[in-house]
Protein backbone atom coordinates (compact mmCIF):
# COMPACT_ATOMS: atom_id res chain seq x y z
CA UNK A 1 0.00 0.00 0.00
CA UNK A 2 2.77 2.36 0.97
CA UNK A 3 4.61 1.57 -2.23
CA UNK A 4 1.47 2.33 -4.20
CA UNK A 5 0.98 5.74 -2.62
CA UNK A 6 4.67 6.48 -3.14
CA UNK A 7 4.27 5.59 -6.83
CA UNK A 8 1.21 7.83 -7.09
CA UNK A 9 3.11 10.69 -5.39
CA UNK A 10 5.97 10.27 -7.84
CA UNK A 11 3.56 10.16 -10.77
CA UNK A 12 1.83 13.35 -9.59
CA UNK A 13 5.21 15.05 -9.19
CA UNK A 14 6.12 14.10 -12.74
CA UNK A 15 2.73 15.06 -14.18
CA UNK A 16 2.56 18.50 -12.58
CA UNK A 17 5.92 19.31 -14.12
CA UNK A 18 4.44 18.46 -17.52
CA UNK A 19 3.48 21.46 -19.65
CA UNK A 20 0.56 19.49 -21.06
CA UNK A 21 -0.92 19.35 -17.56
CA UNK A 22 -0.20 22.85 -16.31
CA UNK A 23 1.72 25.53 -18.13
CA UNK A 24 4.19 27.87 -16.47
CA UNK A 25 1.90 30.78 -17.13
CA UNK A 26 -1.02 29.03 -15.45
CA UNK A 27 1.16 28.12 -12.47
CA UNK A 28 2.15 31.77 -12.00
CA UNK A 29 -1.40 32.99 -12.43
CA UNK A 30 -2.73 30.56 -9.83
CA UNK A 31 0.00 31.46 -7.35
CA UNK A 32 -0.80 35.14 -7.67
CA UNK A 33 -4.58 34.54 -7.32
CA UNK A 34 -4.08 32.56 -4.11
CA UNK A 35 -1.72 35.22 -2.80
CA UNK A 36 -4.22 37.89 -3.69
CA UNK A 37 -6.99 36.14 -1.75
CA UNK A 38 -4.72 35.81 1.28
CA UNK A 39 -3.39 39.35 1.26
CA UNK A 40 -6.80 41.03 0.98
CA UNK A 41 -9.06 41.65 3.85
CA UNK A 42 -11.93 39.21 3.51
CA UNK A 43 -14.94 39.56 5.82
CA UNK A 44 -14.21 36.25 7.48
CA UNK A 45 -11.70 33.43 7.56
CA UNK A 46 -14.52 31.04 6.51
CA UNK A 47 -15.24 33.05 3.39
CA UNK A 48 -11.54 33.08 2.50
CA UNK A 49 -11.41 29.31 2.91
CA UNK A 50 -14.58 28.88 0.86
CA UNK A 51 -13.21 30.97 -2.05
CA UNK A 52 -9.94 29.07 -1.99
CA UNK A 53 -11.79 25.76 -1.93
CA UNK A 54 -14.02 26.68 -4.88
CA UNK A 55 -11.02 27.78 -6.89
CA UNK A 56 -9.02 24.68 -6.02
CA UNK A 57 -11.99 22.51 -7.01
CA UNK A 58 -12.33 24.12 -10.44
CA UNK A 59 -8.59 24.03 -11.13
CA UNK A 60 -8.41 20.45 -9.86
CA UNK A 61 -11.05 19.35 -12.35
CA UNK A 62 -9.24 20.83 -15.33
CA UNK A 63 -5.87 19.48 -14.21
CA UNK A 64 -7.42 16.09 -13.54
CA UNK A 65 -8.79 15.89 -17.08
CA UNK A 66 -5.47 16.89 -18.60
CA UNK A 67 -3.59 14.39 -16.44
CA UNK A 68 -5.97 11.65 -17.51
CA UNK A 69 -5.28 12.45 -21.16
CA UNK A 70 -1.48 12.49 -20.74
CA UNK A 71 -1.59 9.39 -18.60
CA UNK A 72 -4.01 7.59 -20.92
CA UNK A 73 -1.80 8.29 -23.96
CA UNK A 74 1.28 7.04 -22.12
CA UNK A 75 -0.44 3.83 -20.98
CA UNK A 76 -1.70 3.10 -24.51
CA UNK A 77 1.75 3.71 -25.97
CA UNK A 78 3.25 1.44 -23.34
CA UNK A 79 0.76 -1.31 -24.09
CA UNK A 80 1.48 -1.10 -27.80
CA UNK A 81 5.25 -1.25 -27.20
CA UNK A 82 4.92 -4.24 -24.89
CA UNK A 83 2.68 -6.04 -27.36
CA UNK A 84 5.11 -5.38 -30.20
CA UNK A 85 8.10 -6.59 -28.23
CA UNK A 86 6.29 -9.81 -27.32
CA UNK A 87 5.36 -10.40 -30.93
CA UNK A 88 8.82 -9.60 -32.20
CA UNK A 89 10.25 -12.06 -29.68
CA UNK A 90 7.77 -14.67 -30.89
CA UNK A 91 8.76 -14.12 -34.51
CA UNK A 92 12.45 -14.35 -33.61
CA UNK A 93 11.82 -17.62 -31.87
CA UNK A 94 9.95 -19.09 -34.83
CA UNK A 95 12.15 -17.88 -37.62
CA UNK A 96 15.66 -17.63 -36.27
CA UNK A 97 17.78 -15.56 -38.57
CA UNK A 98 15.86 -16.15 -41.76
CA UNK A 99 17.17 -13.48 -44.06
CA UNK A 100 14.59 -11.24 -45.57
CA UNK A 101 11.63 -12.52 -43.55
CA UNK A 102 9.81 -9.36 -42.58
CA UNK A 103 8.75 -9.00 -39.00
CA UNK A 104 4.96 -9.33 -38.75
CA UNK A 105 3.49 -6.79 -36.43
CA UNK A 106 -0.13 -6.62 -35.46
CA UNK A 107 -1.26 -3.10 -34.80
CA UNK A 108 -3.33 -2.79 -31.64
CA UNK A 109 -6.75 -3.01 -33.13
CA UNK A 110 -6.22 -4.77 -36.41
CA UNK A 111 -7.40 -8.34 -36.44
CA UNK A 112 -4.98 -10.60 -38.27
CA UNK A 113 -6.47 -11.73 -41.51
CA UNK A 114 -9.13 -9.04 -41.71
CA UNK A 115 -9.06 -7.94 -45.31
CA UNK A 116 -8.10 -4.39 -46.03
CA UNK A 117 -10.75 -2.23 -47.52
CA UNK A 118 -10.06 1.11 -49.11
CA UNK A 119 -12.79 3.66 -49.30
CA UNK A 120 -11.75 6.18 -51.84
CA UNK A 121 -14.30 8.93 -51.45
CA UNK A 122 -15.72 8.57 -54.91
CA UNK A 123 -14.68 5.17 -56.24
CA UNK A 124 -17.35 3.22 -58.05
CA UNK A 125 -17.65 -0.37 -56.87
CA UNK A 126 -16.00 -2.69 -59.32
CA UNK A 127 -13.68 -0.10 -60.80
CA UNK A 128 -10.28 -1.75 -60.66
CA UNK A 129 -7.75 0.13 -58.55
CA UNK A 130 -4.85 -1.93 -59.80
CA UNK A 131 -2.91 -0.77 -62.75
CA UNK A 132 -1.02 -4.01 -63.38
CA UNK A 133 -2.16 -7.49 -62.47
CA UNK A 134 -0.42 -8.62 -59.28
CA UNK A 135 3.02 -9.92 -60.06
CA UNK A 136 3.36 -13.57 -59.20
CA UNK A 137 6.86 -14.13 -60.44
CA UNK A 138 8.73 -11.76 -58.19
CA UNK A 139 8.58 -11.48 -54.45
CA UNK A 140 11.60 -9.22 -54.21
CA UNK A 141 10.90 -5.83 -52.78
CA UNK A 142 12.72 -2.74 -53.78
CA UNK A 143 13.72 0.29 -51.79
CA UNK A 144 13.13 2.56 -54.71
CA UNK A 145 10.09 4.55 -55.73
CA UNK A 146 8.65 4.17 -59.19
CA UNK A 147 8.81 6.66 -61.97
CA UNK A 148 7.25 6.76 -65.35
CA UNK A 149 3.61 6.07 -64.46
CA UNK A 150 2.85 9.72 -64.27
CA UNK A 151 0.86 11.56 -66.85
CA UNK A 152 1.84 14.90 -68.11
CA UNK A 153 0.23 17.83 -66.40
CA UNK A 154 -2.98 16.87 -68.16
CA UNK A 155 -6.24 18.52 -67.34
CA UNK A 156 -8.12 15.25 -66.99
CA UNK A 157 -11.24 15.64 -65.01
CA UNK A 158 -11.39 13.98 -61.61
CA UNK A 159 -13.64 11.02 -62.28
CA UNK A 160 -15.17 8.12 -60.46
CA UNK A 161 -11.99 6.03 -60.45
CA UNK A 162 -10.06 8.75 -58.73
CA UNK A 163 -8.52 8.85 -55.30
CA UNK A 164 -8.30 12.36 -54.08
CA UNK A 165 -4.93 13.87 -53.31
CA UNK A 166 -6.66 15.28 -50.28
CA UNK A 167 -6.79 11.77 -48.80
CA UNK A 168 -3.89 12.76 -46.61
CA UNK A 169 -3.25 12.52 -42.86
CA UNK A 170 -0.94 15.10 -41.31
CA UNK A 171 0.35 14.98 -37.72
CA UNK A 172 2.37 17.73 -36.03
CA UNK A 173 4.98 17.33 -33.26
CA UNK A 174 5.50 13.67 -34.11
CA UNK A 175 8.69 13.31 -32.05
CA UNK A 176 9.50 14.76 -28.65
CA UNK A 177 11.98 17.64 -28.54
CA UNK A 178 14.73 15.32 -27.30
CA UNK A 179 14.03 12.72 -30.00
CA UNK A 180 14.11 15.40 -32.70
CA UNK A 181 17.42 16.83 -31.44
CA UNK A 182 18.90 13.32 -31.37
CA UNK A 183 17.65 12.62 -34.90
CA UNK A 184 19.20 15.80 -36.32
CA UNK A 185 22.53 14.93 -34.69
CA UNK A 186 22.29 11.39 -36.03
CA UNK A 187 21.60 12.61 -39.59
CA UNK A 188 24.49 15.08 -39.55
CA UNK A 189 26.90 12.51 -38.12
CA UNK A 190 26.08 10.09 -40.99
CA UNK A 191 26.64 12.39 -43.95
CA UNK A 192 29.20 10.01 -45.45
CA UNK A 193 26.64 7.18 -45.52
CA UNK A 194 24.19 8.96 -47.81
CA UNK A 195 24.18 7.85 -51.43
CA UNK A 196 22.60 9.16 -54.63
CA UNK A 197 18.94 8.16 -54.78
CA UNK A 198 17.63 5.76 -57.39
CA UNK A 199 14.26 5.10 -58.97
CA UNK A 200 12.48 2.08 -60.39
CA UNK A 201 11.68 2.24 -64.07
CA UNK A 202 8.49 0.40 -65.04
CA UNK A 203 9.11 -2.70 -67.11
CA UNK A 204 12.84 -2.73 -66.45
CA UNK A 205 12.69 -4.25 -62.97
CA UNK A 206 15.88 -2.43 -62.09
CA UNK A 207 16.90 0.44 -59.86
CA UNK A 208 18.20 3.29 -61.91
CA UNK A 209 20.06 6.46 -61.24
CA UNK A 210 18.03 8.96 -63.22
CA UNK A 211 18.81 12.56 -62.39
CA UNK A 212 16.10 13.84 -64.68
CA UNK A 213 13.47 12.31 -62.37
CA UNK A 214 14.97 12.52 -58.95
CA UNK A 215 17.93 14.10 -57.26
CA UNK A 216 18.61 13.68 -53.56
CA UNK A 217 20.68 11.52 -51.25
CA UNK A 218 19.37 8.61 -49.22
CA UNK A 219 20.56 6.63 -46.26
CA UNK A 220 19.13 3.30 -45.16
CA UNK A 221 20.65 2.09 -41.90
CA UNK A 222 18.67 4.17 -39.44
CA UNK A 223 19.59 2.05 -36.40
CA UNK A 224 17.48 3.00 -33.37
CA UNK A 225 15.47 5.50 -35.40
CA UNK A 226 14.12 2.67 -37.51
CA UNK A 227 12.62 1.12 -34.35
CA UNK A 228 11.46 4.48 -33.05
CA UNK A 229 9.59 5.31 -36.26
CA UNK A 230 8.16 1.82 -36.60
CA UNK A 231 6.82 1.82 -33.06
CA UNK A 232 5.55 5.37 -33.14
CA UNK A 233 3.79 4.87 -36.47
CA UNK A 234 2.17 1.65 -35.26
CA UNK A 235 0.89 3.37 -32.15
CA UNK A 236 -0.67 6.05 -34.40
CA UNK A 237 -1.98 3.48 -36.90
CA UNK A 238 -5.65 3.47 -35.86
CA UNK A 239 -5.75 7.28 -36.13
CA UNK A 240 -3.85 7.28 -39.42
CA UNK A 241 -6.21 4.67 -40.90
CA UNK A 242 -9.23 6.63 -39.75
CA UNK A 243 -8.00 9.85 -41.32
CA UNK A 244 -7.16 8.05 -44.57
CA UNK A 245 -10.54 6.31 -44.57
CA UNK A 246 -8.93 2.87 -44.47
CA UNK A 247 -10.09 -0.07 -42.44
CA UNK A 248 -6.95 -0.72 -40.38
CA UNK A 249 -5.13 -3.65 -41.93
CA UNK A 250 -2.30 -5.74 -40.61
CA UNK A 251 0.94 -3.92 -41.33
CA UNK A 252 3.47 -6.47 -42.52
CA UNK A 253 6.42 -4.10 -42.38
CA UNK A 254 7.33 -0.45 -41.85
CA UNK A 255 10.14 0.49 -44.24
CA UNK A 256 11.79 3.78 -43.35
CA UNK A 257 14.76 5.53 -44.98
CA UNK A 258 16.30 8.98 -44.65
CA UNK A 259 16.53 11.47 -47.50
CA UNK A 260 18.57 14.67 -47.67
CA UNK A 261 17.57 17.15 -50.38
CA UNK A 262 19.92 20.02 -51.01
CA UNK A 263 20.06 22.92 -53.47
CA UNK A 264 18.27 22.00 -56.72
CA UNK A 265 17.22 18.54 -55.52
CA UNK A 266 13.70 17.42 -56.39
CA UNK A 267 11.59 14.38 -57.18
CA UNK A 268 9.36 14.48 -60.28
CA UNK A 269 5.81 13.15 -60.37
CA UNK A 270 5.69 9.48 -59.46
CA UNK A 271 3.82 6.81 -57.54
CA UNK A 272 5.35 4.53 -54.93
CA UNK A 273 3.38 1.32 -55.24
CA UNK A 274 2.41 0.58 -58.79
CA UNK A 275 5.56 -1.24 -59.82
CA UNK A 276 5.62 -5.02 -59.53
CA UNK A 277 8.49 -4.76 -57.05
CA UNK A 278 6.79 -2.30 -54.79
CA UNK A 279 3.18 -3.40 -54.83
CA UNK A 280 2.84 -4.05 -51.10
CA UNK A 281 3.71 -0.44 -50.24
CA UNK A 282 0.22 0.59 -49.34
CA UNK A 283 0.87 3.86 -47.57
CA UNK A 284 3.66 6.37 -48.00
CA UNK A 285 4.84 8.48 -45.09
CA UNK A 286 7.11 11.51 -45.10
CA UNK A 287 8.44 13.01 -41.85
CA UNK A 288 10.10 16.43 -42.21
CA UNK A 289 12.99 17.70 -40.12
CA UNK A 290 15.86 20.15 -40.42
CA UNK A 291 18.47 22.01 -38.45
CA UNK A 292 17.37 25.30 -36.86
CA UNK A 293 17.16 27.95 -38.11
CA UNK A 294 15.80 26.54 -41.34
CA UNK A 295 18.20 27.27 -44.21
CA UNK A 296 16.24 26.10 -47.26
CA UNK A 297 13.05 27.03 -49.05
CA UNK A 298 10.96 25.04 -51.52
CA UNK A 299 10.79 21.27 -51.37
CA UNK A 300 6.99 21.36 -51.24
CA UNK A 301 5.26 17.98 -51.38
CA UNK A 302 2.37 17.90 -53.84
CA UNK A 303 -0.10 15.05 -53.73
CA UNK A 304 -2.35 14.89 -56.77
CA UNK A 305 -5.85 13.61 -57.24
CA UNK A 306 -5.10 10.43 -59.12
CA UNK A 307 -7.18 8.63 -61.68
CA UNK A 308 -6.93 4.87 -62.19
CA UNK A 309 -8.72 4.58 -65.46
CA UNK A 310 -6.49 3.24 -68.23
CA UNK A 311 -3.40 3.25 -66.08
CA UNK A 312 -2.65 5.85 -63.52
CA UNK A 313 -2.56 9.57 -63.98
CA UNK A 314 -2.35 12.67 -61.86
CA UNK A 315 -4.97 15.37 -62.30
CA UNK A 316 -4.22 19.06 -62.08
CA UNK A 317 -5.68 19.37 -58.59
CA UNK A 318 -3.42 18.61 -55.65
CA UNK A 319 -2.80 19.13 -51.96
CA UNK A 320 0.43 21.02 -51.32
CA UNK A 321 2.39 20.54 -48.12
CA UNK A 322 5.23 22.86 -47.22
CA UNK A 323 7.71 20.98 -45.01
CA UNK A 324 7.35 21.85 -41.34
CA UNK A 325 9.74 20.80 -38.61
CA UNK A 326 8.60 17.59 -36.85
CA UNK A 327 5.57 17.03 -39.07
CA UNK A 328 4.59 13.69 -40.62
CA UNK A 329 2.34 13.10 -43.60
CA UNK A 330 0.67 9.84 -44.67
CA UNK A 331 -1.09 9.12 -47.98
CA UNK A 332 -1.85 6.14 -50.23
CA UNK A 333 1.37 5.27 -52.09
CA UNK A 334 -0.51 4.88 -55.36
CA UNK A 335 -1.30 8.61 -55.48
CA UNK A 336 0.81 10.61 -57.89
CA UNK A 337 3.06 12.94 -55.92
CA UNK A 338 6.16 15.06 -56.38
CA UNK A 339 8.72 17.10 -54.47
CA UNK A 340 9.35 20.56 -55.88
CA UNK A 341 12.96 21.76 -56.15
CA UNK A 342 14.71 22.73 -52.94
CA UNK A 343 16.61 26.01 -52.67
CA UNK A 344 19.46 25.85 -50.22
CA UNK A 345 21.84 28.78 -50.81
CA UNK A 346 24.62 27.54 -48.48
CA UNK A 347 24.65 24.11 -50.23
CA UNK A 348 25.82 22.71 -46.90
CA UNK A 349 24.65 19.17 -46.17
CA UNK A 350 23.61 20.22 -42.66
CA UNK A 351 21.22 22.77 -44.15
CA UNK A 352 19.39 20.18 -46.25
CA UNK A 353 15.69 19.43 -46.23
CA UNK A 354 15.69 16.11 -44.36
CA UNK A 355 12.97 13.50 -44.31
CA UNK A 356 12.42 10.10 -42.89
CA UNK A 357 10.27 8.74 -45.61
CA UNK A 358 9.03 5.28 -46.33
CA UNK A 359 6.14 2.90 -46.60
CA UNK A 360 3.67 0.84 -44.61
CA UNK A 361 3.47 -2.55 -46.29
CA UNK A 362 0.37 -4.66 -46.26
Ligand SMILES: O=C(O)CCC(=O)C(=O)O
Nearest residue numbers: 145259272286339355357
Ligand atom coordinates in the same frame (compact mmCIF):
# COMPACT_ATOMS: atom_id res chain seq x y z
O1 LIG B 1 12.10 13.07 -50.03
C1 LIG B 1 10.91 13.10 -49.85
O2 LIG B 1 10.34 14.08 -49.40
C2 LIG B 1 10.06 11.87 -50.16
C3 LIG B 1 10.24 11.45 -51.55
C4 LIG B 1 9.29 10.42 -52.06
O3 LIG B 1 8.24 10.71 -52.54
C5 LIG B 1 9.70 9.01 -52.02
O4 LIG B 1 10.77 8.70 -51.48
O5 LIG B 1 8.95 8.18 -52.56
Ligand SMILES: [Fe+2]
Nearest residue numbers: 145271272284
Ligand atom coordinates in the same frame (compact mmCIF):
# COMPACT_ATOMS: atom_id res chain seq x y z
FE1 LIG C 1 7.29 8.89 -53.36
